[in-house]
Amino acid sequence: MDIFIQQIINGLVLGSIYALVALGYTMVYGIMGLINFAHGEVVMIGAMVALTVINLLLGSGLPGVVMALIGLAAAVPVCMATGFAIERIAYRPLRNAPKLAPLITAIGVSIVLQNVAMLVWGRNYHAFPPILPSVDFEVFEATITGVQVAIIAIAALMMIGLTLLVQRTRLGRAMRATAENPSIAQLMGVDTNRIISLTFVIGSSLAAVAGFMVSANYSIAHYYMGFILGLKAFTAAVLGGIGNLAGAMLGGILLGLIESLGAGYIGDLTGGFLGSHYQDVFAFFVLILVLVFRPSGLVGEKVAERA
Secondary structure (H helix, E strand, C coil): HHHHHHHHHHHHHHHHHHHHHHHHHHHHHHHCCCCCHHHHHHHHHHHHHHHEEEEHCCCCCCHHHHHHHHHHHHHHHHHHHHHHHHHHHHHHHHCCCCCHHHHHHHHHHHHHHHHHHHHHCCCEEEEECCCCCCCCEEEEEEEEHHHHHHHHHHHHHHHHHHHHHHCCCCCCCCCCCHHHHHHCCCCHCCCCCHHHHHHHHHHHHHHHHHHHHHHHHHEEEECCCHHHHHHHHHHHCCCCCCCHHHHHHHHHHHHHHHHHHHHHHHHCCCCCCCCCCHHHHHHHHHHHHHHHHCCCCCCCCCCCCCC
């Protein structure tokens, strides 16, 4: 029983990260009908920038939590600027082009960002310094760390905040109008270019937090870390229903649980042959099943018909 609870806890932590990243994919798809495959690299940039700032602050005498918050505060605007640049340079000129053009461009931007990160930070793995308090809590004979509690809590607050932003604010109403029909929204006074750019910026801010969470939880960061993470988050968005905020959140949590339980229990059943080293298999197996049996996702797509 304690092993099951432990896997559930691990799955919730992993799923919270997936959900934050998946929200970036689903927001862009919902408002533009495009997949931003460079979003995983924005997550990586957030992790690397935060880690760089934290390492610069080591020895300053500041408390570890304060250094972590400063690192996160530095990563968020850098990622927001990166997301804005991606939309402005790579997507806006191709907004009316055939769908294949921005898709290929997104893959190209992803490769460019990986190589820029490799030039800036090198090929080596970067360790997250042990600056955060080491606190463990017992939950039904399972263990959850203070960092994991913070990850789940912060992710939940950010998902609730994003939902309220989209549903209850003027900006959210403009985003929904742009997703419904950008031409009519523009006629009604909505600056659709600004709204689309803000969508990229908001999604990138979530990616920065997710990148920091990954590096803090696994105590490591790498220039290539965003690629597989981005693909898994995209899988989570498809699982829940691409273009649907609630679906992205649900898909992220479910995918995290599937990976954790699959790596734990199926690994035991196969004598370790399909253990934690093969947990990526479960994510993409789920993607195949969803695309075959329910391509609209569990909640369903929420993309308006455009005139």
